[in-house]
Amino acid sequence: MLTIKGLNQFYGGSHTLWDIDMRIETGSRTCLMGRNGMGKTTLLRCVMGLVPAATGEISFDGGTDLRKLSADQRASLGIGFVPQGREIFSQLSVEENLRMGLIAKRERPADALDRVYATFPILKQFLRRRGGDLSGGQQQQLAIGRALLLQPKLLILDEPCEGIQPNIVHEIGDLILRLNEETGLTVLIVEQKLPFARRVASDFRILDKGRHVAQGPIGDLSDEMVRHHLTV
Numbered sequence: 001m002l003t004i005k006g007l008n009q010f011y012g013g014s015h016t017l018w019d020i021d022m023r024i025e026t027g028s029r030t031c032l033m034g035r036n037g038m039g040k041t042t043l044l045r046c047v048m049g050l051v052p053a054a055t056g057e058i059s060f061d062g063g064t065d066l067r068k069l070s071a072d073q074r075a076s077l078g079i080g081f082v083p084q085g086r087e088i089f090s091q092l093s094v095e096e097n098l099r100m101g102l103i104a105k106r107e108r109p110a111d112a113l114d115r116v117y118a119t120f121p122i123l124k125q126f127l128r129r130r131g132g133d134l135s136g137g138q139q140q141q142l143a144i145g146r147a148l149l150l151q152p153k154l155l156i157l158d159e160p161c162e163g164i165q166p167n168i169v170h171e172i173g174d175l176i177l178r179l180n181e182e183t184g185l186t187v188l189i190v191e192q193k194l195p196f197a198r199r200v201a202s203d204f205r206i207l208d209k210g211r212h213v214a215q216g217p218i219g220d221l222s223d224e225m226v227r228h229h230l231t232v
């Protein structure tokens with residue numbers, strides 16, 4: 001689904017990602033792991049075209065070279081992105097926030113919106129409420145709903161469980177499992193919580209100091225890897 005080869009990224013003179021080679025398999029639920037500051041968000045932002053990569057290739061869904069495309073074109077191609085911190089518009093209503101996700105969509109908005117309301121009934125209930133007045137969990141559902149509007153083939157989520165109550169974290173996990181099972185959606189998720197990763201992910205990838213150091217099926221994530229690369 002997604003193949004990254006030889007990717008390097010710099011913030012000014014600071015070399016952040018080093019020679020990243022990584023494949024995300026179609027239909028997988030892959031958890032990108034690593035301690036704080038290891039480059040997980042930066043890698044996702046390179047994939048989305050939100051920060052430039054200095055070198056390397058990023059190919060999507062049978063070979064389209066993403067690096068030639070703008071961030072909007074990457075989204076239209078079938079990559080949904082739920083950024084860290086959710087980035088919803090706090091002054092806009094739930095409905096307006098969702099409609100922002102529909103710009104450039106050819107399908108009738110009502111159809112796309114109805115699908116999202118079926119997945120997240122709470123959003124339909126709170127259509128007129130301002131985004132900023134929603135709870136953290138509701139905002140996260142809004143951010144995921146907005147990303148799902150374009151019916152992506154790949155959904156990328158950056159720490160969706162940060163600052164959210166445990167019952168909603170569980171619901172988000174259930175949602176990822178359900179979407180993956182029912183629609184075959186490929187999911188790439190940055191998540192630091194090990195129990196969540198073990199429950200929801202099928203595969204893991206680990207970044208350590210900007211390098212891709214370990215990968216495999218989630219069942220192969222050993223205590224030694226956790227101790228070496230993940231525990232603080």
Ligand SMILES: Nc1ncnc2c1ncn2[C@@H]1O[C@H](COP(=O)(O)OP(=O)(O)OP(=O)(O)O)[C@@H](O)[C@H]1O
Nearest residue numbers: 011014016034035036037038039040041042043084
């Ligand atoms: N806009 C930026 N300008 C300069 N340096 C940055 C910028 N964003 C991130 N960095 C630095 O790049 C490195 C990787 O950060 P990144 O946010 O990608 O890591 P992360 O693994 O996602 O961490 P976290 O779990 O804390 O979000 C860190 O050293 C960080 O301080």
